Amino acid sequence: MRHDREPNPMDPNDRTPGGGYPQEGRVGLSPGLSPGLSPGLPPSLSPARPAGRRRTVALRVLALGVTAATLVGVAGAMHDAPPSAAGASAADASTAASAPDPTLPAPVVDMSISRQSEDPGKTVNLTIDDGPDPQWTPRVLDVLARNGAKAVFCMLGPDARAHPDLARQVVAAGHRLCDHSVSHDTAMDHKDVAYQEKEIVDGRRMIQEATGGAPVDYYRAPGGAFTPESRQIAAAHGMRPLGWNVDTRDFERPGVAKIVETAKAQLRIGPTVLLHDGGGNRAQTLEALEQLLPWLKDNGYVFSFPRR
Numbered sequence: 001m002r003h004d005r006e007p008n009p010m011d012p013n014d015r016t017p018g019g020g021y022p023q024e025g026r027v028g029l030s031p032g033l034s035p036g037l038s039p040g041l042p043p044s045l046s047p048a049r050p051a052g053r054r055r056t057v058a059l060r061v062l063a064l065g066v067t068a069a070t071l072v073g074v075a076g077a078m079h080d081a082p083p084s085a086a087g088a089s090a091a092d093a094s095t096a097a098s099a100p101d102p103t104l105p106a107p108v109v110d111m112s113i114s115r116q117s118e119d120p121g122k123t124v125n126l127t128i129d130d131g132p133d134p135q136w137t138p139r140v141l142d143v144l145a146r147n148g149a150k151a152v153f154c155m156l157g158p159d160a161r162a163h164p165d166l167a168r169q170v171v172a173a174g175h176r177l178c179d180h181s182v183s184h185d186t187a188m189d190h191k192d193v194a195y196q197e198k199e200i201v202d203g204r205r206m207i208q209e210a211t212g213g214a215p216v217d218y219y220r221a222p223g224g225a226f227t228p229e230s231r232q233i234a235a236a237h238g239m240r241p242l243g244w245n246v247d248t249r250d251f252e253r254p255g256v257a258k259i260v261e262t263a264k265a266q267l268r269i270g271p272t273v274l275l276h277d278g279g280g281n282r283a284q285t286l287e288a289l290e291q292l293l294p295w296l297k298d299n300g301y302v303f304s305f306p307r308r
């Protein structure tokens with residue numbers, strides 16, 4: 001089986017079978033970070049580059065200086081990056097639209113992983129995963145509405161089915177829907193294609209039934225565990241595979257200030273922000289949104305959606 005999991009196999013929005021999130025032991029770069037970061041990495045961070053001539057070294061130092069400013073904000077996130085994170089190849093492979101597999105249904109939308117905005121300019125795409133949740137989703141909808149913000153809600157099929165009123169409220173408020181599978185199986189990319197297809201197609205059907213047939217525009221694999229096959233299956237059902245650039249790690253509940261700081265800093269990498277309205281106590285995420293959304297507006301960001 002082919003794999004095109006994003007660089008970090010660890011899920012930033014994992015749910016264990018027990019329903020909680022693993023809180024410790026995560027290593028590696030966030031799946032969304034490397035793809036956005038790698039094009040800007042200074043050559044000096046490339047592990048494969050041998051020591052060169054003095055002029056090359058000087059240029060490298062210059063390049064580092066130039067790019068250092070843009071990297072300051074993500075230094076904290078980079079410290080645990082594996083050496084391979086500097087290589088763009090893995091990220092490119094996961095993002096690129098590989099040739100469709102003729103044995104699978106033909107894609108009707110782009111099957112590469114979307115992370116960029118459909119609008120030009122200084123944009124932000126909020127993506128909110130693992131709901132809908134009766135405790136948190138209404139509050140998230142409220143803070144978004146008060147700030148004129150829009151978002152993509154990546155829902156789990158069974159949760160949409162359990163709370164169709166919430167799923168409909170999301171649609172009525174002008175937000176977009178994303179299929180986040182049935183089981184949130186972050187090892188999905190190691191399972192056979194029939195299993196992946198069932199997780200994707202059933203999740204979409206549950207969301208559509210809950211919303212009375214609203215379009216489901218995106219598919220986000222649990223933990224970014226995409227495969228070429230899962231991307232094609234999603235795209236054959238009209239769902240663009242959806243990645244992210246900014247991983248606030250809000251699922252770890254690092255504190256409101258940390259979530260806000262991380263989002264502000266990593267927005268230099270790219271516009272698509274990962275947050276959660278399900279899977280646990282999301283009070284920190286909610287308060288972070290209260291602070292972040294006005295800041296985004298004050299700093300000239302326009303709320304957009306990821307490209308389809």
Ligand SMILES: [Zn+2]
Pocket residue numbers: 013014129130180184222223
């Ligand atoms: Zn998730």
